[in-house]
Amino acid sequence: MNDVITVENLEKIFGDRKVLAGVNFTVREGETLVIMGGSGCGKSTLLRSLIGLLRPDGGKITILGKDMTSAGDDQINQIRRSFGMLFQGAALFNSLTVGENVELPLKEHTDLDPDIIRIIVKVKLELVGLTGFEDLRPYEISGGMKKRVALARAIALDPKIVFYDEPGAGLDPITASVIDHLIMDLSKKLKMTSVVVTHEMTSAFRIADRMIVLNMGRVIATGTPTEIKNSNDPYVRQFIHGEMDGPVSFQTTRDSYLKGLLGTHEQ
């Protein structure tokens, strides 16, 4: 299997905080890779760097053989046509109908006849189980349906890779599971590579072919779901079992809390 995404020594610094401190991993063709980690571990920064919304401060990202980090705006826009992205809040355009949302990438990037575009939109909506919803507005449908429309929009151009940002966030367990099955189903049917960022364990173990665990801006574990489950790394164990006690304590550090109370600001 070929690697479709390669990330080497990726670094991103905000102010004086190193959010990504040398991240390395690869994504293989056709697999579903889950990126896990607690809040503030750099998951979102990693994802935003992968899709080119953030420019990393060091390291290299290669997507489908093309270097994202040294590419100019036009080249990045070219690369972006080969992947889709499902945002956490669906990010549908509220001024457009469901159908218009799905046809937007087709209208912008292809010269297809409007009739053909209409057929493609119908097919994509059928794939996510929303036939006949074309004329509704995003605010007229439920959260789970919004995510499905956003998924239809993400796969409108038949991308090779789809990125998912917290696909189950804000949904009830049943709807979240429906979305998970949709992701697995689509990956198989359309032979897409999926990269899913999540902190929800059930969902992660359900859909992953392989997973990586991020902590403090570094990859601390890589492997199949079984390997991760049997990991001996104390942080990974704490994370997947959701325990309070472990290497990550509730407070950042007790020391700075005391200093803060006493009014000294030196670290």
Next chain:
Amino acid sequence: MAVQFLSWVGNLGAKTQAALIELSRMRDLAASFLYWSLVAPFAGKRGLRRESFAHQLCFMGNQSLFIIFLVSASVGAVLALQAAYQLKQFGALLYTGALVSVSMSRELGPIVTAIVVAGRVGASITAELGTMKVSEEVDALTTMGIPPVPYLVVPRILAMLVMLPCLTVLSFAIGIFGGYLIGVVSLGIDANLYLKASFDALASKDILTGVAKSFVFALLVGIIATYSGLAVEGGAEGVGKATTRSVVASIIAIIVADGICTAVFFYVFP
């Protein structure tokens, strides 16, 4: 008090720097707007989104037409009353029409229209783009390989550049009509004489400078409104703050630019 004043003075440098950074970002947006509307369509990229442009034109016209009618008619009427009050003392009541038509087209038409449009349309552009930014819609657009400037900014500023001059010309006419009503009905000036005085005094230069000003105002309101929208951070509260700031900045920019334009027309093209 003294400490507060000192810390205010001390922060002046940082505030100036922040303002300069924002100005340079607005300049970048203006440059990007010019690139996407003038250069990119000829470099094989997708040009103007016609549907969106047409939609914005209708939206801007519909939103502001009625208010501009109301405000321009009132301004014309008030101008006629105030002029008559002074001109009567010299027995020059007949010149009321001339004064109203010249000041409407040179000065008040463009500025009143621009301020109404900044408050009505500029604010809604900032709020709309700001909400899109906050709800990740702008990110979604970028991720789809559709740059936000040609898709969101260009149709709005271009529509503003077309619509504001049109509305300004309408405002001239309505203002002159407002003055006419007062002149004829209340001051008792002969209707034909009033109109003759109005249009005799009006040179084509008066109208041209007025329309030229409205182009400058349209560009300023357009850039400020779209920039403020796309720069929103911090959720719903950020959208509210940005909208207020956008309108305030637009109005200040309109008045300052009006001063500069008037000076240029006065000294360079006398």
